[in-house]
Amino acid sequence: MGRRRTTFGRIIRTGFVYFIRNAWLAVAAMATMIITLTIILFSLIVNATFSNQVEQITSKIDISVYLKDGVTSAQAKSFVAAIEKLPNVEDVTYLDKSAALRVFITQNANNDKLLAAINETDNPLPATIKIKPRDLNKMNEIRSLVTKPQWQKLQSDPISDSGERRATIDKITHATNILQRAGIIAVGIFALISVLIIFNTIQMAIFNRRDELQIMRLLGASTGYIRAPFVVETIIYGVLSAIISVLIINALFITASSSLQATSFGLLDISYSQLYFQEHYWRLLLMQLTLGILIGAASSVIATQRYLKFKTPKK
Amino acid sequence: MILLDRVTKTYNKNLGAALNRISLHVEPKEFVIVVGQSGAGKSTLLKLLTREERPTSGKIIVGGIDYDKLPDKDIPLLRRKIGVVFQDFKLLPNRTVFENVAFALEIVGVSTKEINNTVPRVLEIVNLKDKAKRMPVELSGGERQRVAIARAIVRQPKILIADEPTGNLDPKHAWDVINVLEKINRYGTTVLLTTHNQDIVNKLKRRVITITNGEIASDRASAQYTEKTPIPRERM
Numbered sequence: 001m002g003r004r005r006t007t008f009g010r011i012i013r014t015g016f017v018y019f020i021r022n023a024w025l026a027v028a029a030m031a032t033m034i035i036t037l038t039i040i041l042f043s044l045i046v047n048a049t050f051s052n053q054v055e056q057i058t059s060k061i062d063i064s065v066y067l068k069d070g071v072t073s074a075q076a077k078s079f080v081a082a083i084e085k086l087p088n089v090e091d092v093t094y095l096d097k098s099a100a101l102r103v104f105i106t107q108n109a110n111n112d113k114l115l116a117a118i119n120e121t122d123n124p125l126p127a128t129i130k131i132k133p134r135d136l137n138k139m140n141e142i143r144s145l146v147t148k149p150q151w152q153k154l155q156s157d158p159i160s161d162s163g164e165r166r167a168t169i170d171k172i173t174h175a176t177n178i179l180q181r182a183g184i185i186a187v188g189i190f191a192l193i194s195v196l197i198i199f200n201t202i203q204m205a206i207f208n209r210r211d212e213l214q215i216m217r218l219l220g221a222s223t224g225y226i227r228a229p230f231v232v233e234t235i236i237y238g239v240l241s242a243i244i245s246v247l248i249i250n251a252l253f254i255t256a257s258s259s260l261q262a263t264s265f266g267l268l269d270i271s272y273s274q275l276y277f278q279e280h281y282w283r284l285l286l287m288q289l290t291l292g293i294l295i296g297a298a299s300s301v302i303a304t305q306r307y308l309k310f311k312t313p314k315k
Numbered sequence: 316m317i318l319l320d321r322v323t324k325t326y327n328k329n330l331g332a333a334l335n336r337i338s339l340h341v342e343p344k345e346f347v348i349v350v351g352q353s354g355a356g357k358s359t360l361l362k363l364l365t366r367e368e369r370p371t372s373g374k375i376i377v378g379g380i381d382y383d384k385l386p387d388k389d390i391p392l393l394r395r396k397i398g399v400v401f402q403d404f405k406l407l408p409n410r411t412v413f414e415n416v417a418f419a420l421e422i423v424g425v426s427t428k429e430i431n432n433t434v435p436r437v438l439e440i441v442n443l444k445d446k447a448k449r450m451p452v453e454l455s456g457g458e459r460q461r462v463a464i465a466r467a468i469v470r471q472p473k474i475l476i477a478d479e480p481t482g483n484l485d486p487k488h489a490w491d492v493i494n495v496l497e498k499i500n501r502y503g504t505t506v507l508l509t510t511h512n513q514d515i516v517n518k519l520k521r522r523v524i525t526i527t528n529g530e531i532a533s534d535r536a537s538a539q540y541t542e543k544t545p546i547p548r549e550r551m
Contacts, residue, residue, distance in 0.1 A: 003424040010421055021409045215405045218365065219466075220394030221422040310366075310387045 007225070015232025025205050026237060032201045033241035033296070036194035037288055038248050043190045044284070045249070047183035049273045054176040058136055061169055064160035065146050066126040069097070071154045076127060079151055083131055088141050091132040100125040126156045136173040195295055202234055202299035206307075213307040227304045234300040238292030246285050253277060316474060316505045317341035317364065322373030324359050333359040335529040336373070341507065343473075346500045348516055349509040351526035357509045358402065360526070361478050364507070365399055366390050378473055395423055398467035398504075400477040404459045406451040406466075412438070413447040416465045423470065433469060440495055441465045456483035464492060474505045481512055489515065 019026055067076060073096070080094050095103060101123050108114050118124070131146075133139055139161065145151065146159055161169065206213075216226045253274045277284065319339040325332045334356045341347050351357050362368040364377060366385070375382040378396055385393060406415050416437060417430045425433075438444045441461040451459055460483055467475060477496060481489035493515055500506045510516065516523060525532045 003426075006426055007421075007424055018409065209409075211405075212407055212409065215407055216418070216422070217391075218367065218394065218399065218401075218405060219419055219422060220391045221418075222391045225422055310390055 011225070011228040012232055014229035015236065018229055018233045019236050022205075022209075022233075025208065026233075029201045029205050029234075030237050030241050030244075033198050033237055033292060034244050034248070036190075036197050037241050037245035037292060039190050040187070040194055040291065041245055041249050041284060041288060043187045045273050045277055046268060047187050048276050049269055050179055050183050052272055052276070053269060054179055057172060058176060059132075061133070061136060061172070062160075063131040063133065063139070063142055063146075065129040065131065065155060066157045066159070067129070067154055068156045069126065071127065075154060076129070079154060080129060082151070083129065083142070083145065086141055086145060088134045088138045089131055090134045093130045095128045095130065097123050097125060097127050100128045136169070137177065139169075139173075198295045199299040199302070202237075202296065203303040206230060206300060206303040210307045213304060217308060223308050226308060227301065230300045230304055231297050234296035235293050238294075238296035239289060242285070242288035242292035245288055246281075249277065316343040316345070316378060317507070318374075318376040319363075320374040320376075322363065322370045322375060324356075324363060324368060325371045332371070332529050334363070334370075337526075337529075337531055339524070339531070339534075341505060343505055344500070344503055346497070346506045346519070346521045347508070348519065348521055348523045349507065349526060350511070350516060350523060351509075351532075355526045356529040357526055358478065359529075361399070361476055361507075361509070364476060365397060366393055391422075395470065396473055398470060398472035398475040400460075400463045400467045400475070400480045402478040402482065404451075404463040406459060406462055408451055411448050411450055412443060412454070412462050415451065415462055416469050419466045419469050434465075437465045437469045440468075440498075442491065457485070457488050460484060461488075461492065464495060468495070468499055468504075471502075472504060474507070475499060476507045478509050479511065480508070481510060481515065486514070493519065 065079075067079075076094060076096075080092055083089055083092050101118070104125055105115060105118070131142055133142060143159070143161060146155075213226055253270075256270050257274060317339065318341075319337055321336045321338055322334060323332050323336055324334040337356075337360070349357055349360065359368065363370055363375060366382060369382075377393070380393055380396075407418060410418065413434055416434045420430050420433065435444060435447065438447055441464055443458060443461055443465065446454065446458065451462065454462065460480060464477070464480055467477070475496070480492050480496070484492060489512065496506050496508060497519075522534070522536050524534045
């Protein structure tokens, strides 16, 4: 046991010694890791922000069904019940005529003329069923139900989701779909490029020291004993790079909000980004650490492999 | 201790064999000098013994280990039994003199206390005690050579292979090194020494094996080295 502990201690210590004695190599390798990890983190936050914006837009979209004045509340209730059964329905609200009027008045509180005109007449608004869909891509299911003849005959006007409004909603749906997909693809591509760059950097760093590996091999050191300090060294790179990348993003937000007084940058809602970053601070840090450690360790294991092989007989 | 049976090594078929059907037997505790011109096959012979290279054909048994039956994972165990002084030293560039010597002990799991005890004593033997904290780049060729020797003997191996350990040394230091090798040999280590130095060969009066063009040209006890001494290649 004592011997094993001695060996373990030596490996860790040697890893740190390598890190210090190869300071310049470490700085070069870490610079690459920091930049790539920062890009991953940044693209992740941007993606989360865009997703949030998309959600904000789409959450405002609903379908209104207008009922004829003669429809009884029992009929309306069974209609609502039928809609609620649909899997894509998030929420259904039934507004009778007076409720619809109240909503209308609050929505147009600033428009005095309109309110005056409304007061002149009887309540002109139809009872309304508001349907909030779960997924904008599956609106057809709701459309086809409400346009069935049995329900169609209860309705005074075409549903809100028709004509120009429908075309607009379709466009928004389409655009948000593309935006979300593009975000995920972008994060994926950045992550992949980062992994390749980091791997390459570590590979070069170890290539520079291949003689060392081969000498240790000749002296009879086991594979694990040669490799482990290199892995420890690259894990140190990973940990430091991850921490620094999070600090860089942190500094960016501080600069953006304090000195530039900016709340958005183009389409990007910076205040939400910052909120997201602060709320998920520890999770993002943990993710960066995991990423840095895993990529670093895996790269050094793979990169050392080639110099630790024994010559096998040629057949 | 060392047994080679009709060993042939061919690197490239077009260039012919580097070693051609060499058979050799070295007894335990023997001190053997291998001579031969550059390119004669001395280094190939040593590389085969450390299992750096594999023979194209033939059998090698060292210290009871049959190389044909040695799985790759046990090669480190074999190398720990053999001390090697490489012609190009092969010191670890990122480690001090002390750490270079200590490394040979670290890999076999020797305790730190024991390392701190043993390494200075060995450095004293090779006269480098005051340079323990230097890095290899700060040393002269001769000093590096002595670090390499210290590292090879610190584990007190059963077999010591020294590939031209006097190549870069002036006569005085060369004899210091030879004296260390003789001392180790007296303590029971089998020594295999390659050299170009006629003076050393003649004064040592040990078994001399001459390799020419990959074959053993002569194998004589206490031989005089009469060939014209070839000029050794410059080594860094």
